[in-house]
Amino acid sequence: MSAAQGIAPRLSEIWVYLTATPLLGLTLTLLAYQFAVWCYRRSGGNPAANPVAIAVVVVVALLTLTGTPYRTYFEGAQFVHFLLGPATVALAVPLYTQLPRLKTMLLPLLGALLVGSLTAVVSAVGIGWALGASVESIRSLAPKSVTTPIAMGIAEKIGGLPSLTAVLVVTTGIVGAIAAKPLLNALRIQDHAVRGFAVGVAAHGIGTARAFQVSEEAGAFAALAMCLNAIATALLLPLLFGAFTSFAG
């Protein structure tokens, strides 16, 4: 028996063993992300080379090539996914640091939050409905501007598909992070607090990650916007959908 013939079954045995442990999914996530960050830096910090987008493409490509189901991958990746919870709690730190500035702008911030939050929900549902999206897709679209764990919870409450919502949320974040600079420049918004806040309302955590790369001030206001929008949408959306369903039904 040649060496090559002996190696192949051995490798497939190792593969079967590895796919049964969380090690593979976890390592793949970290490697793909670091590759994505490397690409992002190589591009000179171009927002179009969004690290989340690149990492997702790499992960999906590798899983498809190896025929690995998403469920198997997520057994390992869930450890990274889980950290979204403590990271959300950790946002209290930048918020507290920016407290003096926040205090002076509280009412304008709350007003803008309401405008932005309603615009996000109404326009997502409206455009989806006008172009013929299915009912489940529309319900999954509604909370798309809110950070993942929260949006998934809301989607479940209003009859959407939480896992589809997660994908839509991540895509929203990528779109927002890429579009923020050209859009806000075109609107002649210069204040980093205003820029950060707008990105946080529209593009949650991924937008916030992008804002932190621009300045600590933009990041803190994006973080604030993301938290407030999560609370506002979690409170408003089930009520909106409840009213709409009872009206339509």
Add this chain to the structure above:
Amino acid sequence: MLAALTLLLLCQLVGEVLVQFFALPVPGPVLGLILLFAGLLVRGRIDAPLRDTANTLLQHLSLLFVPAGAGVMIHAARVADEWLPLTAALLGSTLLSMAATALSLKFFLRHRARKAAQP
């Protein structure tokens, strides 16, 4: 570092328990954030380990969205069927809400500054 991480998890845990217990509409981590924020207000300062741990987590916030994003795999058929309404809704709604938030915040701030300038 370890103490700070434990504190973050504890806040989240208390948040989750309160949400379940009182059937609150807000998610557990958001309540955890509010609890930690309230704690910082009472204490009046942030200790260095907590600041460092929070900054480390937030520096890699993008990483935490990768597993959920890869879930696009299981919705490939739906995305292929409904790519137009989904893409249009995501693009349109994200740009509109960002513009609406930025313009309204700018307007409210300017309005208030003008009011303050009046004697």
